[in-house]
Amino acid sequence: MALPQKKYYRQRAHSNPIADHCFEYPAHPDDYNWSTLFPKTIEQEQKNKQVEFLDVGCGYGGLLVTLSPLFPNNLMLGLEIRVKVSDYVNDRIQALRYQHPDQFQNIAVLRTNAMKYLPNFFHKGQLKKMFFLYPDPHFKKAKHKWRIINKWLLSEYAYVLAEEGVIYTITDVKDLHEWMVKHFVEHPLFERISDEELKSDIIVDKLYESTEEGQKVTRNNGDKYLAVFKRIPDGYNPN
Template sequence: MDNVAGEKRPAETAVEETSTEVRLPQKKYFRQRAHANVFSDHHLDYPVSPAHMDWSKNFPQHFAPKDGDAAVEGAVTKDSGKKVEFADIGCGYGGLLVALSTVFPDTLMLGMEIRVKVEEYVNQKILALRQNHPGSYDNVSILRMNAMKFLPNFFEKHQLSKMFFLFPDPHFKKRKHKARIITSTLLSEYAYVLRPGGIIYTISDVKDLHLWMVKHLDAHPLFVRIPDEELVDDPAVEHVRTATEEGQKVERNKGDKYLACYRRITDED
């Protein structure tokens, strides 16, 4: 039976295929509260180690299915040899992933998002973009995951070259600060998966959170801040400022954005 005009459609029908294209999903069918308890059990699936991860489900053009696993439609029969290099932690609605996909077409990028509906939206958007633009957007994907708990289960030591923490939850209350995505303990995990020379990008419209992140990154022995003048030629920086839904909202409201980027130094430095 056809939908009545004006009637809301369920999320699973938010992407419709026509004779010429696949429509992109609409955010209004995938809205979810911004906050999630990162310390609770979200019944997540994760590999026991990076070697056990079957990436063919996310990047079928670059990875063959693991032995014994069902073949993924469109998956290649031999791995390309590539590995995920960019990780957008708490990627939200995937604006950065989509923007960077064509800027770095040869780099595999993964968004990690804990909210169910938001992850579903980004996944459907990427699948639609792949169908509408054959040969493009095969280098981006998303996983529903709690990066504060399971990051080393997915990435090997020094695997990543860029990590993004864009407009993260401020957790304003002092008793909630332990849930902030940048802490001394978590930075040591990020240093483990980030290769020497790799970059952490942080941005926030909340000055207190920006100062918190800068304080902890400045204090960590394996990170050094990149001077602003060196960021001018970084093609990722402009998208860090403008590609996300939060960044665009701040822009519309004429708010401030506080950017700080840090380079991972070698263990011997």
């Protein structure tokens, strides 16, 4: 089985996350059959194993493929709203599993709208890491409400993220970077992780080049702005 070619899966770079799309989603996280996405891991190894890493807007799946061998015991899921792009990621994962039978069993992709249905798929405090890599900047002020990071959605991310869980963000748009940092810093359940602390995080270096978008920014000699945040425990009072 050969790896898929992106040229057969191209579609528009932008999708309106507010529009009504045709998505199937469970009424409760326990209602979803995760063995359809991770058949070898869940059916043969641990039936109660849950997704712990979530790449929101995973694009062509570069981060998932990069992190899979580094964290073989963690289930990782990419969410992608675009039909053809999610099809590409799924075909890519199936081809990698065929070529390497004992690898890439811990990654999968799901087409859904992360702005609407996260609590339908994930329990409170289930996720250990979330990734927002090169999200759509939605430059026009009227479309800022479409941005994947805003004060309302951060409360939802805090709900599905475990205490001390980590959210990684990176973008080549300075205005968007400042927007994301502002909203995280102002939210009572998140605090920014210092650059010094990030030096020991093996994931950070992978964020710059693992995605197609990151590689494009490098080719264009663009800047990349990283910010990483930690989920503060409920009831935490620094004073």
